[in-house]
Amino acid sequence: MLNRRQILGASAALVSTTAWAKTSNMGLPEAAVMATAETQTPIRPTSGPDYTPVVTLNGWTLPHRINNGIKEFHLVAEPVEREVAEGMMAYLWGYNGQSPGPTIEAVEGDRVRIFVTNKLPEHTTVHWHGMILPSGMDGVGGVSQPHIPAGKTYVYEFDLVKSGTFMYHPHSDEMVQMAMGMMGLFIVHPKDPAFMPVDRDFAFLLNAFDIDPGSYVPKVMEMTDFNMWCWNSRIFPGISPLVVSKNDRVRVRVGNLTMTNHPIHMHGYDFEVTCTDGGWVRPEARWPEVSIDIPVGAMRAYEFDAKYEGDWAIHCHKSHHTMNAMGHDIPTFIGVDKKALTQKIRKLQPEYMPMGTNGMADMGEMEMEIPENTIPMMTGWGPHGPIEMGGMFSVVKVREGISADDYSDPGWYENPPGTQAWEWTGDVPDATKAKGAKTQITPKPMKHG
Secondary structure: OEEEOOOOOOOOOOOOHHHHHHHOOOOOOOEEEOOOOOOOOOOOOOOOOOOOOOEEOOOOEOOOEEEOOEEEEEEEEEEEEEEEEOOEEEEEEEEOOEOOOOEEEEEOOOEEEEEEEEOOOOOEOOEEEOOOOOHHHOOOEOOOEOOEOOOOEEEEEEEOOOOEEEEEEOOOOHHHHHHOOOOEEEEEEOOOOOOOOOOEEEEEEEEEEOOOOOOOOOOOOOOOOOOEEEEOOEOEOOOOOEEEEOOOEEEEEEEEOOOOOEEEEEOOOOEEEEEEOOEEOOHHHOOEEOEEEEOOOOEEEEEEEOOOOEEEEEEEOOHHHHOOOOOOOOOOOOOOOOHHHHHHHHHHOOOOOOOOEOEOHHHHOOOOOOOOOOOOOOEEEEOOEEEEEOEOEEEEEEEOOOOOOOOOOOOOOOOOOOOOOOOOOOOOOOOOOOOOOOOOOOOOOOOOO
């Protein structure tokens, strides 16, 4: 983590002259910057109520300082370069060097003061999504406050009156700025450490971009067509695994700032939905799931006990959201014989490779040439071959004996003997087949004796 001092003069525009009078003699807090896309070890609390800090997948927590009992943070809205995955960079807008911006973490009952410096080429604001606060701090440009002009700094100050998972994003040229990657998480921990305790607390945002193969900047003029489906502006295999010690109580918080819903499915476990945008779900109202749909502009948190060792997939169950760099005008060639056509094309283009005649699995194995700054539609290799995934996909890695602050990748799980699917080489029983499309009546079981 790098730190830099933002040198700003007395001409900085603040929310009001009253706010300036409160803060002018304090100076701005350090504006921390993150230069890597790797998941950072969370910051343990050093004062106030204890809590398990959140682990932001491929992200980090923004440091703060205490000033007369107020927690002060400094967000810098600015153009950033984000490594979406190895081999691809995106030129985005974000906060403090990254998109999404750093996670802000505090405790219910805290008073926070957040300096926002605008280094974008246009004005901006910050909306604190889902939080209860004064109208003038809500961050809707033109409604609750003036827009923050380029080069200026505004201050937001309010009390955290409830715990939960919240988000922040602009409410100023919102379509463009969110499509460019401007968003972040705001986690408010309960003031009672005994309320909803967990051992591991993961969080990430669902976001999406429309970046043409070979290019760097998202297309932002319409918000219905995307080809890069991301968690925290990362795509598989660039998304970090969720590393868990066996028997940990685990929480996963997921916020959705894309333009469509996402059914997030986790293998190997059932879980309880324990939190929504509105707050914590009462114990008697929780429900069991293995998939949870995250609506647009919403968040859901679920919890489980990590009883079962292994590598368990976690992904969006909209299958096309686990593929990337897709062209949407490609015809389907399944069942088409391309042999004669391939011979003709190879006379002009010797490297031509026919694809899609047997499905798309061959995309996961090919080492075909693609444009610069582009990744394959499906990629990633595991211990047993190509994983054939991309986009919104990662792995929950449950292992025995991982220490409390260890989130490093433990490698692939080695299945114990007798617990892995194997090839059958003996006789195979006849497979019953349906005889037609009509509803069939299940035969009654035969009586014996």
